[in-house]
Structure formats: structure tokens, C-alpha cells
Amino acid sequence: MAANQSAPDATRRSERSRRAIYDAALALVAEVGYPKTTIEGIASRAGVGKQTIYRWWTSKADVLLEAFLDMAEQAAHAAGHVPHALPDTGDLAADLKYVLRATVDELRDPAFEAxxxxxxxxGVVDEELGRRFVASLLEPQLQLYVDRLRSAQDTGEVRPDVDPRIALELFVSPLAQRWLQYTGPIxxxxxxxxxxxxxxxxxxxxPSPTPTPTDAGPASPARP
Amino acid sequence: MAANQSAPDATRRSERSRRAIYDAALALVAEVGYPKTTIEGIASRAGVGKQTIYRWWTSKADVLLEAFLDMAEQAAHAAGHVPHALPDTGDLAADLKYVLRATVDELRDPAFEAxxxxxxxxGVVDEELGRRFVASLLEPQLQLYVDRLRSAQDTGEVRPDVDPRIALELFVSPLAQRWLQYTGPIxxxxxxxxxxxxxxxxxxxxPSPTPTPTDAGPASPARP
Incomplete structure (x- = not known):
């Protein structure tokens, strides 16, 4: 009976600690940068013991990657997005514009930015971390564009000879570079x-019956 | 007469010092990163006094930006490029492919990379430095693409309603993102x-007489 009562408490405590650790890790890396972020610093800021962190993660990189994944999931849910698929209304241009506008909002969110x-x-100077960051956080998002472009190939909206993994970079990478390098307004x-x-x-x-950007009219899809 | 003889020597000494300072600044920032690079460290590595650096530059950012400009100019001359214009053979696709292939070579050059x-x-975390870096080093290169795309608009190869400053990002930014974030092979x-x-x-x-990528044949321009 004692065990039955303590289990939910322990779960609640664990969940509270986990969230405090995520918050501490994100705040700390934003303030002092990745090289000066330490497990000790995260633990102290989260008000937990170092052992609590080492019980769940093996390195600061692991803590941070999970904290970012969690932040992305929460942001998607808060905004009412389905985080694991792009909209597919049958109008590729409208769907891509909708998703990229949501990305603009995300990139401008101070909680995300720092x-x-x-x-x-x-990641720019540490190739191993850069590759982990991409594999865990960025590539899964890019694969959603791959899926959406493949479905547009099925309906004939995109040429069948186009490689979707490269094609998505024509609209995703310019936005990424403007954000990373301040090369222009977003x-x-x-x-x-x-x-x-x-x-x-x-x-x-x-000239053809295909609509062109200048005569396609309002681009936003009607959304509930 | 003593003054006449010493002037060329002083110029040679200055030129030698300037080059030693550039080399030291680039090597040091590659090894220890920007935050830990100092004027003192550059001076010591270059074998010059701190005052020599402060006579010509006011900050480490100034030294580094000039060192990068110098490296880019030297690389362009060594490769036989005209550094201030893109080729204009009248075949836009061929000219862009030629320049981007040269950029691939540059990005893979270890002397440039670190x-x-x-x-x-x-620049990703220091907005002021990022903006200076872009204004001094990147934007002048991007303007060469703007010029080339404008000339293609004059000949009808590019739609007149296209904004060249945005259009260039469709091929420049994907390459930049792959380099910055290891998102794919270059x-x-x-x-x-x-x-x-x-x-x-x-x-x-x-269907039209306009050549498409799949039937345009070999894309490389004939070059002397």
C-alpha cells in the first residue's frame, strides 16, 4: 500500500525534475553558450543533484537534444499543429506557404531563439555535435517536406524526376541562412x-493553363 | 639619403608584418575560436608588438575581417578568377554552375574552412559581428549574383518580375546550409x-521550345 501511494508521487517528482532540467539546460546554454554549459551547472540551476541528471542522460549534449525535442513538441501542440505531418490540402504552394509562415513565427520566438x-x-565548429543536432532535430522536420513533395509528385504537381530531398532546400535553406547569418529580413x-x-x-x-504566381490569386488555404 | 634607403625597407617590413598578422589571426581563430582570440595572442603568434597591431586596427574583429578579405582576394587570384564579377557567357545556367562549382572547391579548402x-x-550568436561579417564578406559576393541575374533579365532569360536578391538564395543558401549545418554532401x-x-x-x-534540365544536354560551358 505504501508502494502504491508513493509511485504516483515519485512519477510526479520525476516529471517535475525532468522539466526543471530541460528549462535549466535551455536557459544556461542561451546565457553562457554550449562550451561553458556543464551538467553541474544544469543540476544547480534546476535544483537537483548531479546524480539525478546522470541517471537519465550520459552527457550535456543528450540533455540538450532532448530539451530541444521537447520544446519543439510543446510548441507544435500549443500552436495546434500536427507535429508529424505537413498539411496536404491538395494545393502544394498554399501548404508550403502555411508551414513556412509558422516557421517564421517560431524563428522569431525569443524562447526558441537564444x-x-x-x-x-x-554545430558549425563541432562537426560531431552538428551532425547529431541535424539527425535528431532538423532532418526529421525536413523529411516531412520530402513526404509532402512526394505526395505532390503522385498528383502531378511536382515533376517526377525531381529529388524531393534537394528540392525542399530551395525554400527551407534560404530561410535558415537568413536566420543563421542575418543576411536579410524574415x-x-x-x-x-x-x-x-x-x-x-x-x-x-x-503560356499555358498552369496558374503562375502572379495570377494565382490569394495563396492562403482556407483553414478552420 | 638614409631616409631614401630606409623607406623601401620599412615598406617591406610593414608588408611582412601585415601578412604575419593575417596568418596569425586566421590560425588562432581556427584553433581557439573567436571569443578566446585576443590582440595579444595574435601579436605574440605573429612575432610583432601589440602596438603594431593597434597602429593599423582598432579591434580583433577588424583584424579578422581584413584577414578574410585578403584570403578571399588571394584565393580568387590564385584560381584565375576575376573576383569582382561573375562570368557572363550568355548562358545563365552554365555560368551559375561554373561559379557554384568554384565555391564548392573553396568550401572544401582546409585553409579556408577552419x-x-x-x-x-x-556570427550566429553575436548579431553585431554576424551583421558586420555579412556586410563586409558575404553581401559583396551575393551582389555579383544580383548583377548576373539582372543581366539575364535584360536578355529575357529570367522573368522581369523576379527579385534577384531573393532569387539567388535558391541556389546559394542550400549550399551555405549544407556547409554550416552538415545537412548533406557538397x-x-x-x-x-x-x-x-x-x-x-x-x-x-x-511542352515548348524552351530547353528543360533533362533535355538540355551537357551543362558545362566551353571554357578556354
Whole structure:
């Protein structure tokens, strides 16, 4: 009976500790950068013992990657997104514009920005961390674009010879570079334009019934 | 007469010191990162006094930015490029592929890679440095693409309503992101594909006399 009563308490305590550790790790890396973030520092800020952290994770990189995954999941749920698929209304341009506008919002969220920049900066000079960061956090998101572009290939909206893993970079990478390197403003107009340029190309199209970006009318899909 | 003889010697000494300072700054930032690079450290490694550096520059950021500009100029001259213009053979796809292949070579050059990564990483978390880095080093290169795309608009190869400053990001930014974040391999095939996708678009084109990427034949321009 004592065991029955203590189990839920222990679970609640664990859950509370886990969340405190995530919060502490994200705040600390944003303040002092990745190299100066330590398990000791995270534990002290979270108000837990070092052993509590080492019971669940083996390194600060592991703690941080999970904290980022958790933050991304929570943000997606808060915004009402399904985190594991892109919208598929049958209108590729509209769906891509919708998702990229949501990404613009996310990139401008201060809670996301500082820790993400600290981890991204370290990934630029630490190849092993960079590759883990991409494999765990970025590539799964990029695969959602791959899935959406494949479905557009099935319906004939995208050429069958296009490699979706490269094609997605035409609109995702410009936004990423503007965020990483401050090469230009990040706005809805900008990401809408990227989608139009990527889908229809920079060279003139011969006249045809295919709608072009300039005569396609309002691009936002109707959403409930 | 003594003054006449010493002047060329002083110039040679200055030039030698300047080069030693550039080399020391690039080597040091590659080894210890931007935050731990100091004027003292650069001076000591270059074998010059601190005052020599402060006579020419006011901060480590200034030294590094000039060292990078110098490295880029030297690399361009060594490769036989004209550093201030993109080729214009009248074949936009071929010219872009040629320049991006040269960029692939540059990104893979170890002399370029380590110091560039150190500065780029710091720019991700230090907005002021990031903006200076872009304004001094990156934006002038991007403007060469703007010029080339404008000339392609004049000849009708690019749609007149396209904004060249955004359009260039469709092929430049994917390469930049793969380099910065290890999101994929960097090859000639890859950059050639980016150019084809950007120019002709991901959606099918109606049949027309316009060549498409799949039937355009060998893409490399004939070069002397």
C-alpha cells in the first residue's frame, strides 16, 4: 500500500525534475553558450543533484537534444499543429506557404531563439555535435517536406524526376541562412516568394493553363 | 639619403608584418575560436608588438575581417578568377554552375574552412559581428549574383518580375546550409541540380521550345 501511494508521487517528482532540467539546460546554454554549459551547472540551476541528471542522460549534449525535442513538441501542440505531418490540402504552394509562415513565427520566438542559436553555433565548429543536432532535430522536420513533395509528385504537381530531398532546400535553406547569418529580413512575404520562385522557376514559362504566381490569386488555404 | 634607403625597407617590413598578422589571426581563430582570440595572442603568434597591431586596427574583429578579405582576394587570384564579377557567357545556367562549382572547391579548402567556421559560428550568436561579417564578406559576393541575374533579365532569360536578391538564395543558401549545418554532401552534381531546379522550377512545364534540365544536354560551358 505504501508502494502504491508513493509511485504516483515519485512519477510526479520525476516529471517535475525532468522539466526543471530541460528549462535549466535551455536557459544556461542561451546565457553562457554550449562550451561553458556543464551538467553541474544544469543540476544547480534546476535544483537537483548531479546524480539525478546522470541517471537519465550520459552527457550535456543528450540533455540538450532532448530539451530541444521537447520544446519543439510543446510548441507544435500549443500552436495546434500536427507535429508529424505537413498539411496536404491538395494545393502544394498554399501548404508550403502555411508551414513556412509558422516557421517564421517560431524563428522569431525569443524562447526558441537564444538556445537554438547557441546550439547551432556550436554545430558549425563541432562537426560531431552538428551532425547529431541535424539527425535528431532538423532532418526529421525536413523529411516531412520530402513526404509532402512526394505526395505532390503522385498528383502531378511536382515533376517526377525531381529529388524531393534537394528540392525542399530551395525554400527551407534560404530561410535558415537568413536566420543563421542575418543576411536579410524574415517575413511572410519573403517565404511566400521563395515558394513561388521554387515551384515555378526563375525563367519565363510559356503560356499555358498552369496558374503562375502572379495570377494565382490569394495563396492562403482556407483553414478552420 | 638614409631616409631614401630606409623607406623601401620599412615598406617591406610593414608588408611582412601585415601578412604575419593575417596568418596569425586566421590560425588562432581556427584553433581557439573567436571569443578566446585576443590582440595579444595574435601579436605574440605573429612575432610583432601589440602596438603594431593597434597602429593599423582598432579591434580583433577588424583584424579578422581584413584577414578574410585578403584570403578571399588571394584565393580568387590564385584560381584565375576575376573576383569582382561573375562570368557572363550568355548562358545563365552554365555560368551559375561554373561559379557554384568554384565555391564548392573553396568550401572544401582546409585553409579556408577552419577560420571561416570559427567566424561564422560566432556570427550566429553575436548579431553585431554576424551583421558586420555579412556586410563586409558575404553581401559583396551575393551582389555579383544580383548583377548576373539582372543581366539575364535584360536578355529575357529570367522573368522581369523576379527579385534577384531573393532569387539567388535558391541556389546559394542550400549550399551555405549544407556547409554550416552538415545537412548533406557538397558536390558539383548537387550544385548543378540546384541551378536546374531554381531556373526551371519544381512543377512541370508545358511542352515548348524552351530547353528543360533533362533535355538540355551537357551543362558545362566551353571554357578556354
Amino acid at each position: 538556445p537554438s542559436r547557441a546550439l547551432a553555433a556550436e 517575413t511572410y512575404d519573403y517565404t511566400d516568394t521563395l515558394v513561388d520562385y521554387a515551384l515555378y522557376g526563375l525563367t519565363p514559362r510559356p | 577560420p571561416s567556421r570559427a567566424l561564422a559560428a560566432e 558536390t558539383y552534381d548537387y550544385t548543378d541540380t540546384l541551378v536546374d531546379y531554381a531556373l526551371y522550377g519544381l512543377t512541370p512545364r508545358p
